[in-house]
Amino acid sequence: xxxxxxxxxxxxxxxxxxxxxxxxxxxxxxxxxxxxxxxxxxxxxxxxxxxxxxxxxxxxxxxxxxxxxxxxxxxxxxxxxxxxxxxxxxxxxxxxxxxxxxxxxxxxxxxxxxxxxxxxxxxxxxxxxxxxxxxxxxxxxxxxxxxxxxxxxxxxxxxxxxxxxxxxxxxxxxxxxxxxxxxxxxxxxxxxxxxxxxxxxxxxxxxxxxxxxxxxxxxxxxxxxxxxxxxxxxxxxxxxxxxxxxxxxxxxxxxxxxxxxxxxxxxxxxxxxxxxxxxxxxxxxxxxxxxxxxxxxxxxxxxxxxxxxxxxxxxxxxxxxxxxxxxxxxxxxxxxxxxxxxxxxxxxxxxxxxxxxxxxxxxxxxxxxxxxxxxxxxxxxxxxx
Numbered sequence: 001x002x003x004x005x006x007x008x009x010x011x012x013x014x015x016x017x018x019x020x021x022x023x024x025x026x027x028x029x030x031x032x033x034x035x036x037x038x039x040x041x042x043x044x045x046x047x048x049x050x051x052x053x054x055x056x057x058x059x060x061x062x063x064x065x066x067x068x069x070x071x072x073x074x075x076x077x078x079x080x081x082x083x084x085x086x087x088x089x090x091x092x093x094x095x096x097x098x099x100x101x102x103x104x105x106x107x108x109x110x111x112x113x114x115x116x117x118x119x120x121x122x123x124x125x126x127x128x129x130x131x132x133x134x135x136x137x138x139x140x141x142x143x144x145x146x147x148x149x150x151x152x153x154x155x156x157x158x159x160x161x162x163x164x165x166x167x168x169x170x171x172x173x174x175x176x177x178x179x180x181x182x183x184x185x186x187x188x189x190x191x192x193x194x195x196x197x198x199x200x201x202x203x204x205x206x207x208x209x210x211x212x213x214x215x216x217x218x219x220x221x222x223x224x225x226x227x228x229x230x231x232x233x234x235x236x237x238x239x240x241x242x243x244x245x246x247x248x249x250x251x252x253x254x255x256x257x258x259x260x261x262x263x264x265x266x267x268x269x270x271x272x273x274x275x276x277x278x279x280x281x282x283x284x285x286x287x288x289x290x291x292x293x294x295x296x297x298x299x300x301x302x303x304x305x306x307x308x309x310x311x312x313x314x315x316x317x318x319x320x321x322x323x324x325x326x327x328x329x330x331x332x333x334x335x336x337x338x339x340x341x342x343x344x345x346x347x348x349x350x351x352x353x354x355x356x357x358x359x360x361x362x363x364x365x366x367x368x369x370x371x372x373x374x375x376x377x378x379x380x381x382x383x384x385x
Contacts, residue, residue: 200240318359
């Protein structure tokens with residue numbers, strides 16, 4: 001069968017007639033049109049219209065020297081707030097160790113604690129390079145914005161329904177929530193496989209602390225009062241400075257520590273640590289705990305006795321921002337004065353700290369007077385975590 005004859009018999013072609021009047025007309029033979037040809041013709045008309053529109057737009061853009069903007073998806077992603085994992089990865093050493101601190105708006109204001117913290121790294125011996133591994137965890141929007149001005153490794157940790165921007169006075173509800181939020185954050189860092197040095201921002205870094213850490217300890221922590229033996233569980237630890245290695249033992253320990261807040265309402269993390277450090281669970285998991293000597297890791301509770309040996313100094317045992325800033329500034333000046341001495345005078349002069357002045361352990365003894373009963377209705381870290 002001749003296929004061309006069959007096609008010709010069923011579909012009639014359009015022809016263009018030129019009449020004597022000069023007008024052009026479209027004429028279709030009298031054969032019936034297949035219903036399937038209607039969508040084809042509509043599609044063809046649509047494509048022609050699109051082509052004409054694109055051509056006109058191209059000409060218009062060309063005449064205006066217009067270059068259409070292309071959406072850069074990579075740039076969009078770069079403007080997104082980074083995840084904790086990404087920040088940790090960029091800041092970590094080859095051994096997957098980071099230095100962590102937390103920051104709220106009260107401590108982030110210009111001239112406040114964070115500026116003194118950075119100054120200590122700049123004037124310390126061998127400490128400025130450690131800033132490459134520092135991650136600042138901002139607890140509110142103002143602190144995060146200030147962090148971005150000062151530093152390259154910032155993470156925004158916002159807790160819904162909780163305002164951490166104001167100064168959190170010792171043992172108030174806001175203070176307790178902030179402390180327990182910190183413990184939960186550190187647990188997650190360990191679960192990601194990162195070792196960390198956690199430091200409060202009111203800890204001044206005068207020398208590299210890593211050479212003074214114990215090599216085989218899982219969890220080692222600074223002290224308010226050191227009794228002379230690093231393994232003595234009667235030492236009084238301070239949660240503002242510690243070095244923790246990521247392993248199954250420390251992850252279990254931090255989970256247990258955080259869960260224990262429910263057993264001790266209105267206690268902060270440090271007081272709860274003083275209880276759980278001697279409990280059977282800690283011995284069962286085999287956690288190797290050591291306490292750091294205040295000779296190297298001092299504070300206002302118990303200042304380092306030898307400025308030739310000191311690594312860090314903490315503005316602990318201090319109530320109120322003004323008192324803390326006052327003593328921190330004196331502490332930094334003491335260090336500058338000491339570093340300006342000739343070597344032989346550093347070793348023989350017996351140069352010592354002029355602090356504490358406004359800060360003291362006595363300043364904390366009356367903290368219960370500052371508690372607001374209405375502000376303590378929930379167990380610490382429970383309702384908003």
